[in-house]
Amino acid sequence: DQQVKQNSPSLSVQEGRISILNCDYTNSMFDYFLWYKKYPAEGPTFLISISSIKDKNEDGRFTVFLNKSAKHLSLHIVPSQPGDSAVYFCAASEFQGAQKLVFGQGTRLTINP
Amino acid sequence: DTGVSQDPRHKITKRGQNVTFRCDPISEHNRLYWYRQTLGQGPEFLTYFQNEAQLEKSRLLSDRFSAERPKGSFSTLEIQRTEQGDSAMYLCASRRQGAWETQYFGPGTRLLVL
Numbered sequence: 001d002q003q004v005k006q007n008s009p010s011l012s013v014q015e016g017r018i019s020i021l022n023c024d025y026t027n028s029m030f031d032y033f034l035w036y037k038k039y040p041a042e043g044p045t046f047l048i049s050i051s052s053i054k055d056k057n058e059d060g061r062f063t064v065f066l067n068k069s070a071k072h073l074s075l076h077i078v079p080s081q082p083g084d085s086a087v088y089f090c091a092a093s094e095f096q097g098a099q100k101l102v103f104g105q106g107t108r109l110t111i112n113p
Numbered sequence: 114d115t116g117v118s119q120d121p122r123h124k125i126t127k128r129g130q131n132v133t134f135r136c137d138p139i140s141e142h143n144r145l146y147w148y149r150q151t152l153g154q155g156p157e158f159l160t161y162f163q164n165e166a167q168l169e170k171s172r173l174l175s176d177r178f179s180a181e182r183p184k185g186s187f188s189t190l191e192i193q194r195t196e197q198g199d200s201a202m203y204l205c206a207s208r209r210q211g212a213w214e215t216q217y218f219g220p221g222t223r224l225l226v227l
Contacts, residue, residue: 004155031213032212032213034215034216036218041221041223042220042221043117043119043204043218043219043220043221044156044204044218045218046215046216046217046218049213049215051212051213089155089156091155095212097169098146098158098161098168098169099144099208099214100146100158100161100169101146101148101156101158101206101216102158103155103156103157104155105153105154105155106153106154106155
């Protein structure tokens with residue numbers, strides 16, 4: 001049972017354009033959502049997060065949107081840069097208990113010059 | 114600002130051997146998590162500590178796996194009688210207690226069981 005899904009295994013975007021990565025979840029108890037960036041042979045690096053009381057959070061070139069009714073979130077990167085090429089993971093946690101992260105399968109983003 | 118550190122970064126072992134990994138969390142973080150990531154998948158939760166208490170373990174954590182955090186600081190993850198299916202990246206993360214706190218990950222230990 002995949003509670004967090006990233007349905008696009010890969011995405012290719014031209015440098016300078018907008019990258020949009022999508023994530024869907026099924027567990028209505030999730031109340032905190034995070035995006036991580038991962039390079040090969042390294043641990044995930046935190047990018048941006050959003051709590052369930054918000055529908056948008058912005059940090060520089062990165063914006064995360066949360067649509068609770070659709071159980072959907074997205075990460076927008078504007079403008080995209082070659083250094084953004086990596087695998088991006090969406091993760092979610094519940095408010096109670098361990099607050100462990102449940103991850104999606106990841107989307108490989110490639111920024112073309 | 115010292116992040117989460119893990120040691121070793123890489124480990125190659127033969128099937129049947131025991132291995133131990135260490136994680137040093139961010140100093141003021143009282144919550145520590147272990148995850149495992151296999152190729153093409155996102156990280157999967159293994160276990161979680163609040164201070165020195167191990168409060169939750171995943172079904173993924175078989176009897177061959179044991180984790181400790183003896184003084185509420187660093188943690189160790191031991192795998193006994195390793196199997197080829199244990200080959201994966203083992204990730205440690207830490208965070209502060211409280212709502213909507215971010216987990217920060219270490220660089221991981223890549224294990225290869227031959």
